[in-house]
Amino acid sequence: MNLDLRYTEEQELLRDSVRAMLGDHAPWTRVLKVAESTEPDDADLWRLLAVETGLAALAVPEHLGGAGATLAETAVVLEELGRACAPVPYLGTAVAARALLHLGETDLLRAVAGGEVIALALPFATGPAAPPPSDVEVTVLGDGGPLLNGTVRSVAEALRATVLLVPADGGLYVVDVTAAGVVREQVVSLDETRPLCDVAFWNAPARLLASGPRAAAALDAALVTGAALLASEQVGLAQWCLDTTVEHLRTRYQFGRAVGSFQALKHRLADLWVELVQARAAARHAAVCAAADDPDARLAAALAQAHCGPVAVRAAEECVQMHGGIGFTWEHPAHLYLKRAKSAAIAYGTAAHHRSVLAALVDLPSA
Structure with a gap:
């Protein structure tokens, strides 16, 4: 498939x-x-x-209340x-919306278009190609619906869901967080801007969305999409760090000279700029592949996260470091970006995990 990785005029x-x-x-002081605060996010x-x-519903079809755009536009928003x-x-x-689109769940997609938060109850560090076995068990009593029992630890963005x-x-279930038997407990996380919580189910009523290969395919599509979109967020974060550092070194003076005039710092920033250009290309490739349902979407997402x-x-x-004492x-705000970068580096799989995925995809033995 011939993919155009350039940003369109509409995306700009x-x-x-x-x-x-x-x-x-959302200035950094508000962030x-x-x-x-005790709030999970900025409501x-x-x-x-x-x-x-x-x-939030850019990739949701228009007839379901969304914008009818693609994941490529979603990636642009995530960069910012x-x-x-x-x-x-x-x-x-x-x-979560990607999984719902895969399953054709129109009612839940309308909820997303209406501003509701829907979270995927998996540990924060879960990556595609190797989702961990679930600790949640399903029981059915008499003629009643399924009940869930168990705990999912370190779930991201579930406090607002x-x-x-x-x-x-082997199935994918939908659970209302206000239902009896659902308990969310916030845990300490490095990144305060993306809090984590443990979700416990005690005979919590649920509805089966899909089972078997259909559920596995929807979950896999969601995780691959997550890895691809996260790369765009990481590029936006890295771009802010580079721009802010360059501006600081231009205006900060030591020994009668602008700090940015020192050759050693110039070289470090030049190396970082080259890596960021490469990262943007990888992230853009992953987003466009995901938007187009390209056969190489899994490879592109793994490559983007590995880099x-x-x-x-x-x-x-x-x-x-280059800001010195301040x-x-x-x-x-530098500490906010460092924490987000460190936590994002394990979300949807670590770089090492994605290098293993790449090795398998190109038939190379992993280290």
């Missing part, structure tokens, strides 16, 4: 509008305030994104959300 306009919106409603910003502008380190459950909802998609016993995760971490580390303080 989308980027500009989202960046302006986040500049007004830090939300991270320090006002989510309402703006999901309800007032419809950006990563650039702002925005504390909203956008990525998880987009991943109204609906959970739960893999269990973009480490690049984002390095960019955030360089940002902290970069290590709570009064500068």
Whole structure:
């Protein structure tokens, strides 16, 4: 398939509008305030994104209340959300929507278009090609519906969710979080802008969406999409770190000279710029492949995560270090980006996991 990886004019306009919106409603001081609060995310910003502008349902068909766009446009929004380190459950909802699209669940997709948060109840570090066995068991009593029992640990973006998609016993179930027997307990996580929680089910009523190969295919499609979209978020994060560091070195003076004039720092930033250009190409390829249902979507997502995760971490580390003393303080946003980069590096599979996936896809022995 011939894929065009360039940003379209519409996507550039989308980027500009989202960046302006986040500049007004998600400055880093607000992000830090939300991270320090007891709230799981920025509810006002989510309402703006999901309800007032419809950006959470970009890839949902128009007849279901969405925008009828593609995952390529969703990736553009995630770049800007990563650039702002925005504390909203956008990525998880987009991943869950991909599973629902695969299954043709129209009612739940309409809920996504209406601004509801739907989370996939899997551990945060779950990657495609190797989902862990579920600790949740399914029982059926008499003529009643299925009941779920068990615990899923370290689930991302589930604290704001109204609906959970739960893999269990070879099936995929939908659970209302307000139902009896569903308990969510927040756990300590490195990244305060993307909190985690343990979800326990005690005879929780559920509805079966799919079972067997159909459920497995929907779950796999969601995880591959998650890995592809996360790469765009990581690129946006790394771009902010590079831009902010360059601006700081241009204006910071030591020994009568701009710090950015020192050759050693120039070389470090040049190396980071090259890696970021490569990361953007890999992330864009993954997003376009996912949008087009390209046969190479799994390979593209694995390649993007194998490269973009480490690049984002390095960019955030360089940002902290090159800012000197201020970069290590709570009064500068660098720590927010470092935490997001470190946590994102394990979401939907680590770089090592994706290198193993790549090795298998190209028939090479893994290390």
